[in-house]
Each structure stands twice: as structure tokens, then as C-alpha cells.
Amino acid sequence: MALWTLFGLASGKATTAWPRAGGDSGQDGVLGMPRYNPAACREGCAECAAVCPTHAIELLEGGVAVDYGRCVVCQLCTEACPANAMTPSEDWAFGVRDRQDLLWSETGASSPAQAASDRKAFRRSLHIRHVDAGSCNGCESELQALNNPFYNLHRLGMFFTASPRFADLLLVTGPVTHAMREPLKAAYEAMAEPRWVMAVGTCAVSGGISAGNYASGTGLEGVLPVDLYLPGCPPNPAAIMEALLMFLDRAPQRVRGGRIHG
């Protein structure tokens, strides 16, 4: 044991200072949601919509409608677009309070994000119950990473808890398979109020690749009331941290109208 203690001490601190200024988010090179530039979009071209596996892009008169809540970040549209109207970006931090903010809009306007007073008491101590409702284990892999020494989620006062009775936030991954629907609802029912729900990963937001087939649902919509959406496939640990901080009003919501501001 002494061996490990000495090794641990000698190794020094591995934890990043992020999200404090100057800290390393650890996401060097990670691609995020493709950026839509309607000015470059060619009339009558439907390449991006044709290749999108989850119908995140739909044709409209004079352009396309983009729903980042359905985007699985596969980058196929950025390869298919002949006009650079869909380009790769590093916009991976896509947490929002209102589902509407995941839809691309010309104005980039949204329902004003208000500080929620009922959350004030939880700002420095949030307990999270995770429920896997049929994920591909990508979200779990990144959620588990939150407690590695690099991100060290505990330092922000956020903890995963075993029992829904002790949890303030239900964090759900996966498209909600038919078999997980009842266990998921039971976990929610077991939580004390006030209680909130976070949809992590595009599957939990809208169903993802297997949405609505014979075994899968279409995410949390219509199953549980959602307070926080974070699409991504999977969202990386820094994106999850930023969304949680935003939920607790410790960071601003940067995504409005399907775009990152500031």
C-alpha cells in the first residue's frame, strides 16, 4: 500500500483546472456538431439531408432545417456537402435547457434562459443518479471518465449516487428501449422533489440511430419531463461538465438557436 501512496504523491496533480481560465479541457481535436452556413447553401441541393442517418437535416424552401438534437456527430453531411454549407467544427458543448435551442434558427434567438431559483440550494452539491436506458455504452464510457483524475468531477461538488432516493438529478442515456421504459419511470418516481432530468447523448434527446424501431423509443420526449438536453454521440466529459454547471447556473448557456455564442 505504501508503494501506491508514494507513487500517488510523487505523481503530483493530474486534474485539469478547466473550466477555470487557462485550464485544458482535454478535447484537443475533438469534432463537434457540424456548423451550418445558410449563405453557402445551394438551392436545390439535397446532399446533406440524403446522407444524414437520423434525419437531423430536412429540406426547406431555400435551405435546410437543422435539428442538433438529432445529430449523431457522424460528420457524413460535412463530407457530402459540395458547397461548405456544412463544415466540421469543434462545437461539442451543446447543452441547453430548452429543446427549441437545438434547432438552428436564423436569428439565433431563444426563450430567455432564466436562473432557476429552485436550484439555488443545489449549486454546490448535486447528486446524480445515472440510468442507462439502452445506450451503446459510449455515453457510459464518457460518464465514467468524469471521475478519472483528469476531470475529477467531485471537485465541482457533483456526485453520482447509487439510490434515486438520494438523487437530485436523473441522468439518462440511451433511446429508452421498451424493456427499460418501466424501470426508468420507477427510478424517477422514487426520487424526492425537487427532482430534475437530464438527457445525455443524442439517443436520450431524440432516439438516435435506432429511434422508433421495434425495440427502441425516441428518447425521453413523452416519457419524462426533461430539464437539460445534451446531444452528442457521445458527448465528451468536458461537454457533460459544462452542461451540469450551466444547469446549476454556474456557467452561462452558450447555445442558442443551434449555435454557440461566445
Place this chain on the structure above:
Amino acid sequence: MIGTQARTLAPDELQPAAQDLLAAGGRVRFAYAWSPDGVVEVRYIASIPDRRVFESWVVKGFRELPSLAAVFPSIGWYEREMMDVNGLRFTDHPEPYPLVLKDSGEELVNAIPAATGRPRLPKIDAVDVQQLPFGPIRADVLESAEFTFVYVGEHIIHYQPRLFFKHRGMETCFEGADSGRAVVTAERVSAVGSVAHALAYCEAVERAADCAIPTRARAVRVLLAEMERIYNHLHYLGHLSHTTTLKVGEAQGKLLEEKAKQLNARLTGSRLRSLLAPGGLRRDLDPGRWLGDALEDLREEFTTYVEKLENSESHLDRLITTGLLTQKVAFDQGATGPVARASGIDRDLRRDHPYAHYDGLPLTTPTFEDGDAYARERVRMAEVEASFVLCQRILLLLEPGPVRVECKPAPLAEGLGWTEGPRGSVYYAVHVGGDGRLARVKVKSPSFSNWRAFPFTVHDSNMMDYAINEASFGLTIAGCDR
């Protein structure tokens, strides 16, 4: 099927063929059904020792077949899946209840997988015997599955996992899709095996299309596959240390995993997914000098880490003799990957059925006879070391060149692809329809095989060892449930 030698069999020839295969030391690897032109067809994919080519047995036009589970117990689950999803019947099946879905055939939409797929629990009516159902939502950040323990004190008498709560019907997501783009679906079957799944899928499509992949693309595929193995095994070691309550060992394993994932992201733009597409790579990437240096730094940290684990008695004491999987059970139940190699089964698809750029690379296949949790840990430790060697070799021989060719399988083409993923063998059988789009894709994942073998190591063990034993198998549930 390209990649296999096909044999058409009548139902009554199935069992003799299986007996012959078993006598020759071969194994039916997996089986599936589909219905081209409305006529049901069952396929069995078999491998024969020392033969690179697989055999594919085709049984056409019968909805009721004799079960092969008595010859190859591991095939029992594939047959049950076909009963659930394809509405077939297998006579004399030893476990004829649903596996994947509640009701086979009818009412699929409302079916609740696994909910009534509860295999009969033994009726134990004795004082002091307790029954503990655990799951499907488990403590900590874990995948969903339910386990029932029947135990006295610390001693587990019987253990029954109920899986398939996470069944997403992933195989149907391929149907009707474009074969070039459906690689993104293959990546999402099991995220921690994204590269293995994408590679097996691409190999299958490429065999169906009979196209030759540029050397650079084949080499980069090996690099990505080995980097996936590295981060998976590092996670494994961290998680195993967690179960033996070696806190710093856990932190270090997971920190190294994080570093490996960050290298993936810098190289490919994604921490978990791949860059593969049928025909090669979706785009070229530039490993430059930095990757070789970064991998070497990681290897040095890994070596120090392993030395420490190997000198931690409290860790080793919990692993040695824990969760014993005998070679016979491993073979019969179809165990694969590091789990099989820790039980004396010397098999590695990279060596036995070379693909991508593995032919000619300095491959080592560490194999141990002990079959305990410690052997499973040592196999993985040795594999990480071997993966670092492979990565450096690839970086040395990487020449500039094209990374993608046109790859479009003809209508009605079919192909088999395989890879040795971090957890074992992944197979994809791909059938193209008359319209040139995918008609049927069968996914065989390693965890589907290893979940069958695992319960055999739990019976007659004790509660305190359970978490260690489960971690030592390194199972995923998404891959199994699909």
C-alpha cells in the same frame, strides 16, 4: 458468401455435419436467419482449425430445424434469438424460452425484451437460502442488466443474469441503408468497440464488392484498432483495481485510459469512433512524429503501472483462483478473446484469419492456462504491450498514398467480415438486396459469447468475489444486447 465456402444442407444433415465439425476440432461460430424473396434461410458460420476460410452452411426453406445446442451449446442463444425475432422453431432445444424479446413474432412493438425471458429459476425451498434480484438499474455508472443471486450467507448457490433490457434492434437499423454510409451504424453497436465493429463491417462489404484496399488505409486500420485495444484494456485494469479496492491503482489506470482517448481524438477527431468506410478511410490522417512519441510515453507509464500491480499482494490475492473458467467450459460456451486465451484456448483472428494489414506484422498471442481472474488480467496486460509494438511498427512502415477506393457491392452480393476486437471476435455477415442497398446485416459481438460463459464461473463462488470476477471478464452489455 465471399469469405466463406458455402455448403447447402438439408435439415437432417445439420447434426451429422455439426458432429463431424466438432470431431475435427472446429466450431460453429454463429448463426442467423433472413428471408430473401420471402423464403427463410438459416446460415451457420463455422471455422475449421488451420483453415483460413470459414464455412457457411445454408439451410433454405424450413421454419423448423433440429437444434444444434446439444453439439455446440454456444449456438443455443443464436437459436433462441431466431425463435424470438424470425419466428423459427428449433426442435429439442434445451432452453426453449425467449431470449431477446418477450413474444416471438406477434406484438413486437409492445414486446418487453427480457421481462418474461426469465429462465426458470431453481426452486430452492430451504431455510437460510436467500434470493437477491439486482438491477436492471445498478449502483454506479453501469450498463443495465438484472442479476438474480440465490445464496446462503456468502456462498452463491445459483446465479441468473437477465440481459437484453438494452436490446435496440440494431441489426434492423442497417436494412435498406446505403452500404457505404451504414458504417456509422456499425460504430454505434458498441461504442467501446467502435473500430472493431466498423472494421468487421467494412471487411464484409469489401469482400462482397471484391475490392482491394490501398496499403496505407489497411495499415491505418491496424493502428486505429490497436489504439482502441489499448484504451479498452487500460480501462479494464483501472476498473479491476476498483473492484479490488486499490484506489491509486484505479486512478492511474483510468488516467492512462484518458490519455489514450485524448490521443485518439487528436488523431481522428473522435475519442471513441473510427474513421473507417468501405473502400478504406473516410479521410487521410497525419500521425506525424508526435503520435509515436506520445505512444512511447504512454507505454513507459503503462510499464511502471503494471509493475506496481504485479507487486500488489492485496490486488493479486483477490484475483488468483477467482472465477475459474475451465478450458472445456470456455470452448463449449463459445468464450472468445482474452477470456478464452486466459483459459488455454489459443485463438486470435488476427493470426488465424488475417485481415487488414495483420499478415506479416509481429503478432504475439499471449495465452495462459489458469483460467482465473489473474490470468484474464495478465492476458490483457500482455496484449497492451503487444499493441504498443504493433502501433510503432505501423508508424514506421506507413507510406504516403491513397486511402480510399470506390467500393460498391453489386446487387445480391454477400460477404463476411471479422476482427479480433479488444473483447474478442466480432463478425459481420452482410447481404445486399436487389436494389443495391443492405438487405440483412448480422452482428456477432464478443460479449454475446462471453456472457454465456461467465455464469459458469459464478456458481459456487462467494458474494465478495462477484464484482471482481465480473470486472475480470470485461463484458459490455450493449454489445451483447444490440
